[in-house]
Amino acid sequence: MPEPSASPKRRGRLLRCGAACVVLSAVAGYVVVQYVTGGAGAPGCRVVSAETAAAYEFTPEQAVNAATIAAVGTNRNMPRRAVTIALATALQESALRNLDHGDRDSLGLFQQRPSQGWGSAQEVTDPAYAANIFYEHLAKVPDYTELPLTVAAQRVQRSGYPEAYAKHEPDAALLAAALTGTSAASLTCDGRPAAATAAATATGPDAVRAALVRDFGRDALQQAGAEVGGVQASAADGAPPVAETGGRTVTLPVAGQTAADGREAAERGWQLAHWAVANASALRIERVTYAGREWVAGHTGSTWRATGSTEAAGATGAGAGGGTGSVRIVTAQ
Structure with a gap:
């Protein structure tokens, strides 16, 4: 005698249980992804x-x-x-x-x-x-x-x-x-603006300057004696060695310098350039240029492209070698 088929009510319960399991699995997978990636969506x-x-x-x-x-x-x-x-x-x-x-x-x-x-x-x-x-x-x-x-x-x-x-x-x-700048032009980000959070509300050159002081320290960033808006920066105001052009550009001179830990200027330059790219979403940085290379925000899988500049010819090899001049950071405002 054949087995009786499942009642419509039972089939409905089975379908609901199966759907619930699928939903729970999806939620669990989402939680895992959010934990691994830091809850900020897909890696950028x-x-x-x-x-x-x-x-x-x-x-x-x-x-x-x-x-x-x-x-x-x-x-x-x-x-x-x-x-x-x-x-x-x-x-x-x-x-x-x-x-x-x-x-x-x-x-x-x-x-x-x-x-x-x-x-x-x-x-x-x-x-x-x-x-x-x-x-x-x-x-x-x-x-x-x-x-x-x-x-x-x-x-x-x-x-x-x-x-x-x-x-x-x-x-x-x-x-x-x-x-640390040992590997040149090796870090890229999409650079899409971050969500409005306390860490991302301040933007522009002043925010970049404050973040540089926060991470590198006031003394380390005053060694270059750069200018802000064409005026020599005052050590008393806590400004790092930056020069501002057109209201949106922060310039960090590294030519002829060695870093505080004795590293060559090229490594120092690439560290600052990669630091800027890493902070691009939070600080709304649109463009970073150093050693004849340029990174531009808003391109998935964006790369460091040659600019054709003669400022740092020969800086395209492996490692940090060859970089001279300044790191230029252009913000959205």
Whole structure:
């Protein structure tokens, strides 16, 4: 005798259960993507290795935080290995997002705990402060540049899962090479304006200048003796060495200079250029030019294109070599 077919009511319940499972799976997938990408939609930034063609894609939010971590490190005269360690740590602890929550009282990019002496809640959720105090602790680890990344990071973090840092080392190394200027023209972003948030409300040359001081420090950016609006910048007003042209252009002279940590001018220039691209969405930066190359916002997969300028002929090779002149940053207003 054949089995009775399912009743219409039962079939309806099965269909509803199946639809619910599909919806739950989609929601779970969305949550995972949002966690990995920092909740800012599809990745809008990309860094590519000139040597191996390895690539890492990330969001504008993550790019801003990564650029801050690198800038703070070089301003402290930390080597690129230290920047790699810091970036790998932040990738593991927060996916390069400035979190306002975590295990117990852990907060910020590095999930630092105020109760453990890392600083106040307000301080550890300031990316520049969080990066600075991470480097302060890392610098006290004997021979940290010779240690495996996992070991060096764990000496600072005291994590319950120390082996987890290792998987982020390749991506962190790519980011560190670009954001310290060692790898030329290797970081690009779409540069679409960020959503209206507290971090993205201030734009224009003044906002760029303030962000440069925030990440690189006032003293490091006053060494060039540049002009603002054709007038010599005053050290007393906290202005970094920038010159403003036509109301929208910030110029950072790097020719003939060495960075605070002794790096050549070309590396310093590419660090500043990549920093500007990483901050393009937040600060509404439209164009960045350096060493005969130009990045323009608004193009998916945008690349650094040759400008034909003779300012820095020969600066198209691998690495940072050859860059001279100034980094020019054009804002939307």
